[in-house]
Amino acid sequence: ATLALTSANHVYVTNKIRFDLIYFHCSITPVNDTKHFMVGAYKEHRLEGSSVRIISIFRRDSVQPLYCVFYCGTHWANGMKAEVQMHSDHFGTCYLVFSPALTHPNQRNKGLADTKLAQNQSFLRIQNLVKREEEKFQFNFTVCWSNLFGDYNNVLQVTQTLEMYKLLGVQHVVVYNTSSGSDLDRLLQSYTQDGFVEVVPWPIGKYMNPSRGWQPSEHGGDIHYYGQLTTLNDCVYRQMYQSRYVLLNDIDEIIAPYQHQTLPQMMDVLQRQNPKAEVFLIENHIFPKSQFEPSGRFELPRWRNVPGINIMAHIYREEPDYRISHPSKMIVRPRAVEQTSVHSVLRNFGQTVKVLPNVCHIIHVRVPLQGGLTKEELHEDKRVWDYERQLVPNVDKALEQAGLLIEGRKE
Structure with missing residues (x-):
């Protein structure tokens, strides 16, 4: 039809x-x-x-x-x-x-x-012509990343994030791509070939002038942030009868459990505690990329020529300022979502639960939000290191398969 x-x-x-x-x-x-x-x-x-x-x-x-x-x-x-x-x-x-x-x-x-x-x-x-039951879904957890743009080429962080999600129990990642750098293209193509990543072309600039930043008053444009709201909603509907849960967050964010080893273990507990919940809000926590772990333990020579941020070197976390609005991202059961925004669901058929940050929060390595904080005013958070034994060799393997782990390679 x-x-x-x-x-x-x-x-x-x-x-x-x-x-x-x-x-x-x-x-x-x-x-x-x-x-x-x-x-x-x-x-x-x-x-x-x-x-x-x-x-x-x-x-x-x-x-x-x-x-x-x-x-x-x-x-x-x-x-x-x-x-x-x-x-x-x-x-x-x-x-x-x-x-x-x-x-x-x-x-x-x-x-x-x-x-x-x-x-x-x-x-x-x-x-979605067929309404499948959950036990027949292809995936248990899918991540929806909206809108790569500006020739984004943060290869090392993306690789580490994808491999972290594999260890956390995610089987599928969907990314809407307007433009990405040549190295990241190679990486995504490699992940696409093994079926873990699905790339949806998103040529929004062909049809209108998209806003290139969060504030339209500053960045202008016809449509907000490359049509992010459209892609998030489209991804929810694409995965409605393919995935039990969908994570709605950005490419430089990891929704990480802190009391469980994997997302399935965490969600089983949260779902039993909140049987009517369909939307789970996860706090965003900033890990400033300007602050480095002092020992250099994970400043590996073989990663030095891979473009991008090494998230394992950034273990200091800002305390959210709860006096102002603090954004969240989401884990949702897509069959309960009718319409979503970036930080909340606008129309849904079930309850919404705010997950405590000691249970789960976002690891978001980026420029600092509170730029004046010193290292002593930040919190040490080594959650990613808990997966070191599998994460490091898995990142090496993924980079090698994509032809990006080459000694002496030019940036």
Whole structure:
């Protein structure tokens, strides 16, 4: 089953014209004669009736009436008006970065005489047609990374993060890639070949001017942070019947358990303690990349020519300033999520639980948030070192397989 969105002035009745179906497999598909774009179409099993949800990007100042056209392999379904649900977050940018459309393709017509159709539209394949039970899911834990951009080439940190996630019990990582450096491309290609990483092309710059920073007032742009809200929501729906849990966080963050060895062990306990919980908020903790562990224990010579940050050298953590809003990232059961933002779920079917930081928090190695703190004012946190015995050789192996662990290699 496939569908297309079309504007009102292109819906018509005919039985004489030849229809050219165009199936798009890329991640952003323009809607003809509008400033709108389709991203993904998903069967919605959680609402009454037969519905399809379309993840879309809308320009806020020119929302047009839209109609859905379904082609079901042997027949057309009647064209019908889409019900548009606006995402409340847009951070001051021009484009609504997520706008699901609910449609009801119940009426089917074997003939074309009285079916409303759109000529030369771009059709999307409807995903999630089968509602699988959890015991039949392909993955237990999936990580969704949104929006690589700016020729990002932080190879060493990404490798260490991916190998940490493997040790923590993650089986699948999805990354939406606008642009990455040549070295990171090689690394991701290597992980893609072994099935651990799935790269979704995200050429957002082809269609609009994305904001290149968090603050639109400073960085401008038509859409916030390369369409991050769109990709996060799309990833949730992509994984809805593939993965039991989905982690929503950035590429330089690790959601790490502190009282359990793995994420499955932790989530089994949290789920028993909170049987109705579907969204788990995890505190973000900053590990300043400007502060180094003094012994140089993990400043390994073979890693010196690999571009990127060595997270094992940064063991000092800022204490969050709880006097201000402190952001979290999330572990969610995607079947309970209807609409998400970056730091919280906006619409869901279950309860939300804030996980205590001594149980789990994010290891986020980056520029300091509280830049004036000295090493003595930071907390020592060697959680990554607990996995040293397996982590170091696994990182070596991954870099070697990608052709990036070469002595004397130029940066």
